[in-house]
Amino acid sequence: xxxxxAQVFAVTLLNLKSLPRRLxxxxxxxxxIAGVVAIAVAVLSIGEGFQKTMTAGRTDDTxxxxxxxxxxxxxxxxxxxxxxILADAREVRRDPEVGxxxxxxxxxxxxxxxxxxxxxxxxxxxxxxxxxxxxxxNLRIVEGRRFVPGTRELIVGRGAQGAFANTxxxxxxxxxxxxxxxVGAFTADGSVSESELWCDSKVLMPTYRRGxxxxxxxxxxxAEDIPRFTERLSKDPRLSIKxxxxxxxxxxxxQSLTTLVRILGGVVAVIMGLAAIxxxxxxxxxxxxxxxxxxxxxxxxxxxRGPVVxxxxxxxxxxxxxxxxxxxxxxxxxxxxxxxxxxNFQSFSQVAFxxxxxxxxxxxxxxxxxxxxxxxxxxxxxxxARLPIATALREQ
Amino acid sequence: MTYLSLLRANLRRKRLRTVxxxxxxxxxxxxxxxxxxxxxxxxxxxxxxxxxxxxxIHKVSLIQPLPxxxxxxxxxxxxxxxAAASSWFGGIYQDPKNFFAQIAVDPEDxxxxxxxxxxxxxxxxxxxxxxxxxVAGRSLAERFGWKVGDKIxxxxxxxxxxxxxxxxxxxxxxxxxxxxxxxxxxxxxxxWDYMDESQDGGNGLVGWYTIRVADPTRSADISRQIDxxxxxxxxxxxxxxxxxxxxxxxxxxxxxxxxxxxxxTAVFLIILLVVGNTIAQSVRERTNEIxxxxxxxxxxxxxxxxxxxxSCLIGLIGGLSGLFAxxxxxxxxEKAFAAFLPIFFVPRDALTLGVGLALGLGLVAGFIPALVAxxxxxxxxxxxx
Numbered sequence: 001x002x003x004x005x006a007q008v009f010a011v012t013l014l015n016l017k018s019l020p021r022r023l024x025x026x027x028x029x030x031x032x033i034a035g036v037v038a039i040a041v042a043v044l045s046i047g048e049g050f051q052k053t054m055t056a057g058r059t060d061d062t063x064x065x066x067x068x069x070x071x072x073x074x075x076x077x078x079x080x081x082x083x084x085i086l087a088d089a090r091e092v093r094r095d096p097e098v099g100x101x102x103x104x105x106x107x108x109x110x111x112x113x114x115x116x117x118x119x120x121x122x123x124x125x126x127x128x129x130x131x132x133x134x135x136x137x138n139l140r141i142v143e144g145r146r147f148v149p150g151t152r153e154l155i156v157g158r159g160a161q162g163a164f165a166n167t168x169x170x171x172x173x174x175x176x177x178x179x180x181x182x183v184g185a186f187t188a189d190g191s192v193s194e195s196e197l198w199c200d201s202k203v204l205m206p207t208y209r210r211g212x213x214x215x216x217x218x219x220x221x222x223a224e225d226i227p228r229f230t231e232r233l234s235k236d237p238r239l240s241i242k243x244x245x246x247x248x249x250x251x252x253x254x255q256s257l258t259t260l261v262r263i264l265g266g267v268v269a270v271i272m273g274l275a276a277i278x279x280x281x282x283x284x285x286x287x288x289x290x291x292x293x294x295x296x297x298x299x300x301x302x303x304x305r306g307p308v309v310x311x312x313x314x315x316x317x318x319x320x321x322x323x324x325x326x327x328x329x330x331x332x333x334x335x336x337x338x339x340x341x342x343x344n345f346q347s348f349s350q351v352a353f354x355x356x357x358x359x360x361x362x363x364x365x366x367x368x369x370x371x372x373x374x375x376x377x378x379x380x381x382x383x384x385a386r387l388p389i390a391t392a393l394r395e396q
Numbered sequence: 397m398t399y400l401s402l403l404r405a406n407l408r409r410k411r412l413r414t415v416x417x418x419x420x421x422x423x424x425x426x427x428x429x430x431x432x433x434x435x436x437x438x439x440x441x442x443x444x445x446x447x448x449x450x451x452x453i454h455k456v457s458l459i460q461p462l463p464x465x466x467x468x469x470x471x472x473x474x475x476x477x478x479a480a481a482s483s484w485f486g487g488i489y490q491d492p493k494n495f496f497a498q499i500a501v502d503p504e505d506x507x508x509x510x511x512x513x514x515x516x517x518x519x520x521x522x523x524x525x526x527x528x529x530x531v532a533g534r535s536l537a538e539r540f541g542w543k544v545g546d547k548i549x550x551x552x553x554x555x556x557x558x559x560x561x562x563x564x565x566x567x568x569x570x571x572x573x574x575x576x577x578x579x580x581x582x583x584x585x586x587x588w589d590y591m592d593e594s595q596d597g598g599n600g601l602v603g604w605y606t607i608r609v610a611d612p613t614r615s616a617d618i619s620r621q622i623d624x625x626x627x628x629x630x631x632x633x634x635x636x637x638x639x640x641x642x643x644x645x646x647x648x649x650x651x652x653x654x655x656x657x658x659x660x661t662a663v664f665l666i667i668l669l670v671v672g673n674t675i676a677q678s679v680r681e682r683t684n685e686i687x688x689x690x691x692x693x694x695x696x697x698x699x700x701x702x703x704x705x706x707s708c709l710i711g712l713i714g715g716l717s718g719l720f721a722x723x724x725x726x727x728x729x730e731k732a733f734a735a736f737l738p739i740f741f742v743p744r745d746a747l748t749l750g751v752g753l754a755l756g757l758g759l760v761a762g763f764i765p766a767l768v769a770x771x772x773x774x775x776x777x778x779x780x781x
Contacts, residue, residue, distance in 0.1 A: 028673045035666040039659055046655075069562050071492045074459075075553035109457040119647040122457055175456060177628075208460075209630075256493075263732065267430060272663065275423035278416040279670045285413060286677055343648040348459065350648065379412075 007307040011298060015311040016318060018294075022287050029283045029316075030323045033372055036276040037327025037365045040269040041357060042335045044364070047261030049356035050342070053159075054254035057138040057189035058247035060223040061093075063230075065216045068240045072253065073107045074348060077212040080104075082239055086216045091229040093219050095134055101219040103132035106201045108208050109349055110175060112164040114341070121341070123164055124349040125154070125175075127201030135219045136193060144169040144184030149200045155184040157194035159352030163341035167197075175207055192250060195341065195352040217246070257344055273372055280376025284316055288384045295384055296392035305385040312381035313374065320373025324366040331365070332357045399698075403705055410678070414710070417674045421714025421757070422721070424667045425750055429722020430729070431656045432746030437737040438652040442642045448612045449509065451641040452605040452622055455632040459484075461601035462631050464592075469625060470605055475618045477610045480505035481602040483588060487550035487564060489540070496536055497580075497738070498550065500588040500602075503531075509606050512575040519570030527590040530566035533581030537571045539734050544568055548584070558596045582738040606638070664757065671761040675707050679765040686769050687777025700770040707762025708755060715754020719747055 019026050065086055066076030078086075086092075087102035095101055106127040111120040130149060133139060147153035154173065161167045172179045180199065188194050201213065220229055230243040244252075288295070295308055336357040344351045407414050452470065454460035461483070470479045485498035503523050507515055515523075515531060523529045532542055542548065545568065552562035566586050574581045592599055609618050619635035626633045636644075646652075679686070686699060694702075723742050730740040 024673065025677075028670060032666050032670055035662055039662050043655075043659070069551060070553045071488070072553075075486060077554070109459055111455075111457050114647065116651065117647045119644045121644075121648045122459075256495075260733075264434065267729075268427065268659065271423050271427045271430075275420040275427075275663075275667070278420040278423070279666075282413055282416045282420075282670070282674055340650055342650040 004304065004306065007303050008310050011303060011307045011311040012314045015291075015315050018291075019315065019318075022290060025283050025286050025290075026319055029280055029319045029373075029376075030326065032276055032279045032283075033320055033323025033369050034326035034330060036272045036372070037324050037369050038330040038334070039272060040265065040368060041328055041331035041361050041365045042355070043261070043265040043268050044361055045331065045335055045355040045357045047258050047265060048358055048361060049353045050261065050351070051254055051258050052356050052358075053190060053195075053351060053353035054192050054250045054258075055247065057136075057191035057193070058250060059137065059219075060245065060247065061221070061225070062135055062217060062219050062246040063226060063243050064246050064249045065218065065233075065241050065243050066214065068242045070242070072348075073105075073215045076214045078104070078214065078216060078241070079212045082241070083213050083216050085236070085238060086218060086233065086241070089218075089229060089233060091220045091225040091232075093221050095131075098131050098134050101131050101134050103129040103135055103217045104201060104213040105129070105132070105215050105217060106204050106208070106210060106213055107215070107349075108204065110173065110197070112160075112166060112173070115163060115165050116340075118165070121164065121350050122343065122348060123160060123197065124195065125197045125199065125204070127199055127204030129201055132198075132217065135217050136188060138189040138191065139186050139193065140188070141184050141186050144182075147183055147199055150203060151200070152178055152180045152203060153183045154180050154197050154199045155186055156182055156197045157352075158185060158187045159190075159194035159341070160197060160350075161185055162339050163195070163350065163352040173197075178207065192253075192351055195350060253344065257342070269368065273368065276372045277376045280316060280320075280372060281379055284312065284377055284380035285383065287315065288312060288380045291384075292387060292392050296387055296389050299387070299389050300393065309381045309385045312384050313377045316373040316377030316380075317370060320369045320376075321366065323373075324369025327369065328357075328362040328365040332362065399702070399705070402702060403709060406678070406682075406702075406706055407709065409682075413674065413678070417671060418710055418714040418717075420670060421667060421711060421754075422718040424663050425715045425718025425754065426722045426725065427663060427718075428660055428750055428753070429719050429742045429746065430725055431660060432750075433722070433726040433729070433740055433742045435653055435656040436743045436746070437733070437740045438649055439642075439646050442639060442646055445638040445642050446608075447637075447639070448608055448610075449638040450607040450609060450615060450619055450622075450635055451638050452607060452633050452635040453603075453641075455623075455634045458604065460631075461598065461603060462605070462633065464600050464602050466605065466626065466631075466633075467602075470607060470622055473618060473621050473625065475609050475611065475614050475621075477608045478505070478508055479605055479607045480509045481588065481605055482506065483591070483601075483603040485550070485552070485564075485586075485591070486554060487552050489548070489550055494540070496539075496734075497583045499583055499585055500591040501585050502588055503585070506585065506606075509608055512579045514573045514575055515570060519572075522569040523587075526567055526569055527587055528565065528567050529569040530584055530586035531570045531572050532568060532584050534571055534573050535581045535730075535734070536584060537568075539582075539731070542568055542571075544570060552595075555591070555598070556596050557594050560596075564591075564594075577741065578739050578743075580738045582734065607635070664753065668757060668761055671707065671710065671757065672764065675703070675710075675762050676765040676768070678706075679703060679769050682769075683772065683777050686772055687774050690772070690774045690777070696770045699772075700766045703766035703769045704759065704762045707766070708758030711754045711756075711758025711761065715750060715757065719750045719754075723747075 070076040083104040087100045093101045108125050109122040110125045112123045114121045147155055156167045169182055169185055172181050335355045338355040341350050341352040454462055467481050483500040485500055487498055548566045550564045552564050556562045615637050622635045623633050726742050733740050
């Protein structure tokens with residue numbers, strides 16, 4: 001058995017050392033796999049980035065409340081009485097400065113030009129109450145100041161600022177018949193809030209001729225209060241509402257786009273992976289055929305089939321690993337953090353996000369590459385092992 | 397004859413290699429076809445829009461409603477041939493995942509503006525008689541197995557009825573077909589008058605207007621006239637060509653076209669490398685033989701043609717079969733994507749481009765090996781083992 005391992009080691013080493021001699025064939029495998037991995041990782045990083053934005057910065061003690069039977073804030077409506085009842089619920093946390101931590105909100109769409117194309121896009125504008133800043137604890141003003149309640153002032157998320165023109169602090173936006181001034185910019189841990197503009201909901205309502213709010217965001221005492229709160233208020237005859245933990249709500253909002261990108265990414269990865277396997281088979285066949293005499297000589301010297309098979313596999317895996325690493329690096333350098341924005345079908349509003357080449361995706365890329373290398377190597381390795389020694393030695 | 401049989405013999409020399417090379421080209425073109433379908437679907441039929449149609453929406457954004465009373469005032473604008481009001485219903489059929497477009501319309505006006513929606517006389521008549529009547533597109537009806545006479549329940553999201561519920565029911569009186577392959581047959585159309593009289597709040601409002609102009613070259617001027625008419629009113633409008641409207645909608649989703657182009661370019665570069673390398677390898681192996689051919693009197697041009705012919709044949713076999721397969725795969729994906737993308741097929745332009753690419757791939761990949769083969773000197777070629 002020892003000698004078997006010694007053989008494996010010797011043949012594999014010999015094989016790997018002779019790789020540079022077969023440079024062009026080896027390069028084709030490495031470059032091919034690197035390209036395939038780079039594309040697959042880049043495509044998947046779109047979905048990854050989108051989901052990251054949609055689920056970032058969510059806390060477990062906050063709930064979103066909207067009308068029963070609706071599935072997004074856009075379609076919901078809650079009147080002032082309902083909003084009052086919800087805000088006064090005893091499970092809602094109380095802050096000595098701002099009072100009940102509940103914010104009745106209104107989400108409307110405004111039309112702003114995309115920086116990339118100049119064409120108009122549905123940008124979400126959220127009217128909030130002062131408590132909103134204590135509910136979204138991750139929100140930080142990074143430029144300018146907060147809007148003053150009761151005035152036509154806006155603050156804008158960094159994501160929206162990156163994606164849409166005319167959103168610098170100090171510029172004005174025309175809504176209906178009035179001009180609104182942007183007085184500050186904020187970040188929110190890269191969450192979807194950064195795609196929004198914020199203002200005072202009480203000023204926004206008359207602008208859009210709305211008599212009702214759409215949702216109430218409330219921060220409860222703790223995560224344990226959510227079931228009790230939901231149970232009690234869902235039974236309240238004065239209300240017809242649906243309560244969702246904030247995290248769950250946003251995960252659901254991102255579902256359809258994430259699924260779409262995953263299906264697409266999967267289709268691309270499978271088709272290209274197959275193509276890469278074919279390519280690897282071809283290249284390794286060539287590699288084996290240029291080594292025909294060498295392999296036959298080894299076999300004549302008493303080397304067994306196993307070590308020869310393993311040496312071919314090892315060659316393929318080494319090339320695949322190199323290709324996978326290179327491809328991952330390429331995708332990371334080329335696409336990680338690439339900023340863009342898209343229309344979320346479910347909320348019908350723009351979400352600004354960046355591609356995220358996560359460590360998980362890089363590992364997936366390597367695994368994918370190794371899989372391609374392994375599957376591509378089986379047939380050629382089999383061929384190498386079964387070479388008839390006598391005729392192979394005679395081959396030119 | 398000799399030439400063709402030589403080509404065939406060469407392709408059969410290493411059958412496995414030929415099969416796998418053609419296989420990888422096949423897969424590249426399969427991907428190309430599918431991605432073209434994706435790109436086309438995300439363009440949301442920009443190319444299918446009517447050149448003589450305009451869309452009028454609320455100036456602030458598409459989801460703000462406009463008064464229904466604007467219809468007659470729009471029709472009065474000089475150059476406007478016909479106009480129709482439509483409203484988004486946004487209801488849920490059984491499950492939020494079963495998304496499709498539900499539009500409240502004035503049947504006669506709407507069908508007049510969209511002649512590509514084919515509805516028979518009998519169906520029009522039935523629809524006129526039934527206020528709760530609805531007409532569904534062919535692929536939508538197939539998706540949910542609807543038949544004429546079925547009751548279709550929708551759960552209103554932002555539209556509630558006067559009786560306090562949000563359960564709406566429509567009677568399917570007919571199914572419309574598309575006049576062309578790309579016509580959107582995933583819409584459910586029902587009567588605006590029924591919706592308006594039953595709904596609680598938002599009465600007398602519509603979502604947007606579609607307008608047909610007599611002379612498309614005057615579109616910009618007519619758009620301006622319409623918007624001026626409603627300027628400084630509580631409901632200011634924005635009018636644009638239907639194409640521009642679809643384009644701005646597609647732009648909202650993002651630059652899918654650029655992503656698809658980037659992927660396809662990368663895929664073709666990789667395939668080019670692989671095929672080129674394979675052909676170079678097979679020419680190297682045949683050095684000796686090429687020497688013999690030249691000795692037998694094959695001209696340099698013929699040798700060049702032989703190698704190029706071989707690579708083009710490989711490219712075309714792989715490319716054409718891949719494109720063909722992509723149309724079948726697209727058909728399968730159409731159902732999976734029905735909830736997101738109303739149209740999903742490989743557009744004809746992409747197929748034409750694909751054939752060109754297949755030929756181009758063969759030419760480019762075979763070029764250098766063919767040149768090498770052509771320049772081989774008989775003495776050296778024969779000496780090499």
